[in-house]
Amino acid sequence: MRCRECGYRSVRWLGRCPGCGEWHTFEEETEVKAARRETLAGDPPRPLTEVVGAEETRITSGIGEMDRVLGGGFVPGSVVLLGGDPGVGKSTLLLQAAVRVAGIVGRVLYVSGEESAPQVRLRAERLRAVHSGLYLAPETDIERVEKHISELRPVVVIVDSIQTVSLDGLAAVPGSLGQVRECTVRLTRLAKSTGIPVLLVGHVTKEGVLAGPRTMEHMVDTVLYLEGDRHHTYRVLRGVKNRFGSTNEIGVFEMDSAGLREVENPSRLFLSSGAAPVSGSVVVSCVEGTRPLLVEIQALVSAAGYGTPRRMTAGVDYNRVILMAAVLEKRVGLMLSSQDIYVNAVGGVKISEPAADLGIALALVSSFWDRPVPAGTVVIGEVGLTGELRPVPQLGNRLREAAKLGFDSAVFPAASGGSNEPGGESLRLFAAGSVSEALDLVLTK
Ligand SMILES: Nc1ncnc2c1ncn2[C@@H]1O[C@H](COP(=O)(O)OP(=O)(O)OP(=O)(O)O)[C@@H](O)[C@H]1O
Ligand SMILES: [Mg+2]
Incomplete structure (x- = not known):
């Protein structure tokens, strides 16, 4: 028997490893001969320039x-x-x-x-x-x-x-x-x-x-x-x-x-079908590899009852939601610390990209103020601790996907300098430098 973590050996199974103190890490060891690559066996080293590459089929x-x-x-x-x-x-x-x-x-x-x-x-x-x-x-x-x-x-x-x-x-x-x-x-x-x-x-x-x-x-x-x-x-x-x-x-x-x-066209899966805009709902444009994906983020902010306010997330990173709440409290002056906060990504998808930050922030504010984000708006941007919007990669790609799915306006970080990116011509583009600027553009009209 051998510990998976530290390699400690023992003749019998032990619940806890004396070597590293971890529980249930013992596994049987079997005599497996090291794999020999027959194709390579016996070949002397050769300069890479003389090795013939395999054809890529x-x-x-x-x-x-x-x-x-x-x-x-x-x-x-x-x-x-x-x-x-x-x-x-x-x-x-x-x-x-x-x-x-x-x-x-x-x-x-x-x-x-x-x-x-x-x-x-x-x-x-x-x-x-x-x-x-x-x-x-x-x-x-x-x-x-x-x-x-x-x-x-x-x-x-x-x-x-x-x-x-x-x-x-x-x-x-x-x-x-x-x-x-x-x-x-x-x-x-x-x-x-x-x-x-x-x-x-x-x-x-x-x-x-x-x-x-x-x-x-x-x-x-x-x-x-x-x-x-x-x-x-x-x-x-x-x-x-x-x-x-x-x-x-x-x-x-x-x-x-x-x-x-x-x-x-996977984006359609992650947008809810409701036509009328409701507060707390924001569509973000994420990128997985080279593929853009539009995902709807829904937030619910409501006055906390008794005790510590709750924060729950599904499909979005819990820590980023906490971070956005803190940035909004400090930089925009929203009193979120006494509110319960729930944030979901529609369709059970998981978003890990920081480019969804601004979407999360706007969804929180939209729900808190009970004011919907105008229909047909897509939101893109990473938010820094000072409330500034950071540039995101592949902006053109994200804008194109939004235009393809019938969105008519997009909010994105001014630092991306992407208003002349090809593909998003049919969108009304709003460049914002900070979260407050984005709020002014989208929610206080
Ligand atoms: N008659 C059916 N009609 C519709 N869906 C079905 C039907 N039978 C199976 N499925 C779907 O196929 C899924 C099972 O798929 P599959 O056997 O390929 O899974 P698996 O990953 O190979 O599972 P395992 O790990 O058990 O081998 C089920 O969960 C179910 O959703
Ligand atoms: Mg199977």
């Missing part, structure tokens, strides 16, 4: 949003790990991708350790994803999986999930750290030597203690997460590591009975 996943996140498709010989909460739609997404690859490029092997072949067939029928080029292998033995791959020679291999495959003869139980590591190493080696891209599904456990994708993130080339809220139908595919592309891109899908549908 990508294999499309057949799903535009997935290709976008991968950086243009699967790189031959790469290993991609797809993680996500139980039931979020990992198998659905991969089955849909598999059948499209089978239709466009060639044979796909789908190794399903979790579901029997009839179950997969049933799902495929529901998703209208039945194709003769898609081969199913309900298999959990890694050696047999390797045999299937070398016999079938598919263009893409999908293993659903890595926790269910195991190597016979290894003392550890399937799904344990030792097994997951060993199986990942073997599949990685196979991918590199044959050039077949391998997609692994990994389970995330609540505590992250079990052998989840976290332990494998270093071993694979690309790590994707499928995220989604149980109460909403949209799913976001996000890259958290990519050796062959950007990790900023997101893919947006909507789940229905026919599976995951690509959403080409």
Whole structure:
């Protein structure tokens, strides 16, 4: 047994590590031989100028949003790990991708350790994803999986999930750290030597203690997460590591009975449908990677009853909301310290960008004064501690998206100097230097 945190070794399992004092950090150790890269073994070092680079050919996943996140498709010989909460739609997404690859490029092997072949067939029928080029292998033995791959020679291999495959003869139980590591190493080696891209599904456990994708993130080339809220139908595919592309891109899908549908215009999902302007509601223009996203922020500020005022947020950063309340109190003179404050992002989306600061601030003031922000206004800007508005990146991109969705005016930081940015010509542009200036422009007309 070995402590995950500090490496302290013990012959038996201990609840608390004597080395670092952490609880429940002991894991079994298994004798796993270090992976040898056969392709590299024995090669002497060479100057980089003499190394011939691999040709950049990508294999499309057949799903535009997935290709976008991968950086243009699967790189031959790469290993991609797809993680996500139980039931979020990992198998659905991969089955849909598999059948499209089978239709466009060639044979796909789908190794399903979790579901029997009839179950997969049933799902495929529901998703209208039945194709003769898609081969199913309900298999959990890694050696047999390797045999299937070398016999079938598919263009893409999908293993659903890595926790269910195991190597016979290894003392550890399937799904344990030792097994997951060993199986990942073997599949990685196979991918590199044959050039077949391998997609692994990994389970995330609540505590992250079990052998989840976290332990494998270093071993694979690309790590994707499928995220989604149980109460909403949209799913976001996000890259958290990519050796062959950007990790900023997101893919947006909507789940229905026919599976995951690509959403080409995701901004509509995160705007509430109410037409008349109401106080406390502000639309901000965020950017995820290169993709602009309009999100509605709703705030409710009401006099606190007894005791400490409450502050609650969903989808926006709690600390930034507190910060905005403090800036408004100090720089604008609003007495928010005696108010309960609730702030939500519509649609269950999560915004982490500071460019949403001004939107949060205006939503708070709008609710506090009970005065709506005029309809068709989009708000952009990061707020500093002195109440000044800081420039935001990709202003043109944000303005274009607002214009595309029918907004007619935009408030943005004067420091961005973006009034001559292309794309926002159809918008009335209001440049503001500080939060108070933005308030004057939007709320006191
Ligand atoms: N008949 C159905 N009609 C509509 N939606 C369905 C139907 N069956 C399943 N779903 C949706 O598909 C989701 C399950 O998707 P999927 O099995 O791909 O998830 P998963 O991430 O692979 O889960 P697990 O971690 O258990 O393998 C369900 O949560 C549900 O929303
Ligand atoms: Mg599944």
